[in-house]
Amino acid sequence: MVLDRKIAFIDLSKRSVRIEKIPVELRRKFLGGRGLNMYLLSRYYTRELEPFSPENPLIFGAGLLSGTLGFGSRLNISSKSPESGHIGDTNMGGEFAAELVKAGFSHLVITGRSERPVYLLIKDGAVKIRAALHLRGADTVETQKRIRSELGDEKTRVACIGLAGENLVRFSAVRTGMKNAAGRTGMGAVMGSKGLKAVAVRGTMDITVSDPQKYLSYYHTILKQMLETKWAQALGKHGTPLLFHLCNAMGFLSVRNNQVTTVGERGSGLEAEALERYSTGMLSCFGCPVHCRQRYAITEGKYKGTRGEGPEYGSIGSLGPKLGNLDPEDIIYACELCNYYGLDTMSMGSYLAWAMELYQRGAIGPVLTGIPLDWGNGASIIEMIHRIAQRKGFGHILAEGRLAYKVFGEASLDYLMEIKHFPIEMTDERLPKSFALGMATASRGACHMRSRASIDVLGLPEQVLEKLYGGPVSNRFSSYEGKGRMVWWHEVLNAVCDSLGFCRFLSVFSSPRGLGYEQFAEFVALATGMSLTPEELKSVGERVCSLERSMLVKDGISRRDDTLPRRYFEEPVPEGPCKGELIARDQFDTMLDEYYHLHGWDEHGMPEPRTLKQLGIDT
Amino acid sequence: MKVKVNEEKCSGCHLCEMVCSLFHLGKLNIEKSAIRVESDDLNSSLNTPVVCRQCRKMKCIEKEEVDEATEKNSFLWDKGRVKACPFKALFAFEDTAYHCDLCGGDPQCTKVCTPGAITVVS
């Protein structure tokens, strides 16, 4: 039974494990995945909580429906972030979440610190702590292989950190498989601070369902609908790189640290069609029919013999045009290195872009950086990845992420494209106003995935949008009208999707025909026997958003932090198809007001007491 | 009739294994499926679905005095037969082997295989 899955509380200092049931009431309020993670995190969260302290919990949470017949099997990892100092939360695909639930667990709450490196072994209802001294320094793929071989079980799934996490590089990822990364907000560094090298899971337990026939037939109906959408078809053929063309052609790409927003024709080598020459097939996460992930091989040139999975659009942008780099092979190799070291490709791109702009402006020079940091220098990009992971030379400074400003000087922060102390990824949001607001309000700091309200790019009739969002929304990408509503709506939906463990790509994310609350409710009932109405599910999303906001409020975050880098307000896009675009402060404020109002937050962005009461949030 | 495999196309989604166990046993457990996806996920990233070939001469039961037609149509087999399959296409979990009975003539796994790695052939 899905609802029988447990939470394990693991204290690495005391080497103790406590296993608890999850009350159904908690499931109804938070489902699982991100929702339940946030509930658990909120029990520990204070302003004073130090990200690298033993008290900071590292929480693994499989979605309520991960491992069931549905649309993906995702996992969230949450903690207080050592990168931003605020909420840390990241979502990962692959096979790990499904294996965790087959082993009878839904969530792991890991506290404490082990003096010597350890890994957790979780197998069919039991948790053991094992020595990992021999795995110290091993890369993320080697670590998985060695654990499998010492356990003599090739089916064990491992989530682990690489050298970067061990070295407490603040933007380290947790990794599983060849490419899956719980990348954002430095969860790998928290893991490193606990002396935890890996979590290995193996599960063979049944998930019983009450009406298998009905479940199968409903699945077939929805599968058919899903596969008929152009979005699922395109995603299954090209993967996320298909988004690169749109982003570059319309002009919302971060180029040279957002100094420019398109590379025009010069970017053609990074489009999905061009990358197909490296592809050797498409892969899926556990339980996903869409298979959006490329497998690739480089068969000639300086990176001959490199093979793996990806790269995804976010990594292409972050390690490519953002750094003035348009060489697909440099990008693929840079991604691969990040994967092996266990580094977040996006933050890597953001901090390097920051350093490169400072270098361009002469604010830092070769004496400090050790190697030239000119735009598009592939060799330097690769070398910096090594140095950061190994904390060598200038890499030791950049490994601190934004805190490198202590070396560069306070004024340098003006060139770091960040929100709530967390860097913007591969895009520039001066054109798409819904993206701009979504970035400014995302609960984990700048984040393109918390809402990513992008349906307005499809140019659908406004009546369609009004029906979907329950109020007027402009179908122009560059308009501010109704975009507060759009961002609110998608934030709530994504919070539900992340709590279920379904993939957001298959929800009403980029296609209005994707999965929504009706389908979610049906799947929850069929897989778990728990009946929740679409409205109740929507309030789970509201609850998760307001709870996250309450944690940010504890950190002192308010309206003034829901903003964008100065560049977005003051420097119009200098060239390209959206030349002249920028964010108008007054219209931005109007969007923000609309967004707060819909969430039930006051004009300072604080959840109203009645909102908290209504949602049953006890801060 | 049999389930034909084109392994090049397999994405490794495990949906075939999930529906096989759900259809026969009313529960989800990919260990209890007649089709298995062997994955080389940390090296080549290749996935290989393996399933009973529906051999005309069933080597797996040739030493037993059983009715072939009945065995062909049964899903739960004795674990002992795993060793007798020359193609290593029969899998067991604990004491039971799970044998492809073609779902009584309407193979379920092929219906969820979106890349077309497994298809029904007569």
Ligand code: SF4
């Ligand atoms: S045809 Fe039926 S029994 Fe055979 S592997 Fe597919 S789902 Fe299982």
Ligand code: SF4
């Ligand atoms: S359903 Fe098809 S693609 Fe998915 S694992 Fe099975 S054979 Fe491979």
